[in-house]
Amino acid sequence: MAHADLAAVVPTRRRLKREIMLHLPEQPDHAILGQTLAEFAAARGKHPQFFKKTYAHMMRTAEGIALPPITRQHDDGGTVKFCLPVGDYNGKSLETESVIIPMLSYKGPSWFSLCISSQVGCRMACSFCETARMGLLKNLSAAEIVQQRIVARELRLAQFAAENKPLERPRYCYFVDGIQNIVFMGMGEPLDNFDNVTQAIRVLSDPSGLAFPMSQICVSTVGRIDGLNKLAALNWPNLRIAISLNAPNDKLRDELMPINKGMPLKDLQRTLIEYPMSPRGRYMIEYVLIKGVNDSLADAEAVADFCRPLRCIVNLIPYNPQRGASFETPAHETVLAFMERLKSHKIFTKRRITKGRDLMSACGQLGNPEVRRQKPNPRLPVLPTV
Ligand code: SF4
Known part of the structure; x- marks a missing residue:
């Protein structure tokens, strides 16, 4: 296979990055982390195969994803x-x-x-x-x-x-x-x-x-x-x-x-x-x-x-x-x-x-004392029984 053909099928890091930028908004909403490949592609009106490498690269390197800062x-x-x-x-x-x-x-x-x-x-x-x-x-x-x-x-x-x-x-x-x-x-x-x-x-x-x-x-x-x-x-x-x-x-x-x-x-x-x-x-x-x-x-x-x-x-x-x-x-x-x-x-x-x-990170110890005294959110559903 000629070098040019090879370049067309083997995704380089730069090409993948460009692909990600092409298909994602500039400051991508990290909500895409809640999507499987099929959902990610469907949301953009494409077949999953089209985004296979982009999605894998994005999830495995976190490139193009706005991760929150550690507080x-x-x-x-x-x-x-x-x-x-x-x-x-x-x-x-x-x-x-x-x-x-x-x-x-x-x-x-x-x-x-x-x-x-x-x-x-x-x-x-x-x-x-x-x-x-x-x-x-x-x-x-x-x-x-x-x-x-x-x-x-x-x-x-x-x-x-x-x-x-x-x-x-x-x-x-x-x-x-x-x-x-x-x-x-x-x-x-x-x-x-x-x-x-x-x-x-x-x-x-x-x-x-x-x-x-x-x-x-x-x-x-x-x-x-x-x-x-x-x-x-x-x-x-x-x-x-x-x-x-x-x-x-x-x-x-x-x-x-x-x-x-x-x-x-x-x-x-x-x-x-x-x-x-x-x-x-x-x-x-x-x-x-x-x-x-x-x-x-x-x-x-x-x-x-x-x-x-x-x-x-x-x-x-x-x-x-x-x-x-x-x-x-x-x-x-x-x-x-x-x-x-x-x-x-x-x-x-x-x-x-x-x-x-x-x-305070062992089993049963997680929780922030600064917010724990607030009332529970009343909009959340009632606990069921069976
Ligand atoms: S209160 Fe919630 S987080 Fe704590 S042990 Fe019970 S189920 Fe787990």
């Missing part, structure tokens, strides 16, 4: 928490909170998990959670969810550059930055913002763009049965599901997690049994251990009863203290005894090593 960023021994602005409510600035968490393998820290938010605040009112104190202030759009992943990637790549480390893999690999998991465990209940969260998952996993495998994305829910049923209808068997259990029986769960009053454990268990998960899939059952509240061996027996019919892994999380909270973290021995009791019932159980507690 706050903290680093605690490799755990990085960063916040992005997402408008305001009642005159106060709102922001998302995301955490990049280094994960340990037997070789040492080797990969990262990205914990992202689906809402600002939350209306589930779990009594052990910092975010619950804010009330629900905003449902994030799909673009506002996806931009957390892109900013995290740019942060990681900037760190590579600062350390003079060459990229080990081509930039189009989804794990070029070492982030191999995305978990919806930041602020908010993902299934309470169902449409935007599922659209964000479509964009994150679009093979023509960010190409993040669905099997590496985890949606963590308090047990919104209506949301789980809607998720089941989408038939995404590889999507990972985590359930915040946190109590062994309805009486205690009603107190700790008010959602349980309308969606009790028996109904939740039946929904999980019927959910169309892939044959190799496992639920992650999250259990926050609170001293003297839900950490007895009798509680462990009841948790084992709940888990027995499910294919699951139990993840024990010693309670992370909040600002001025009345709950306490259990002793290490109590956590071990709880874990051993579950294991004696052949329930695969892990203990989560807490990271980012000093930054």
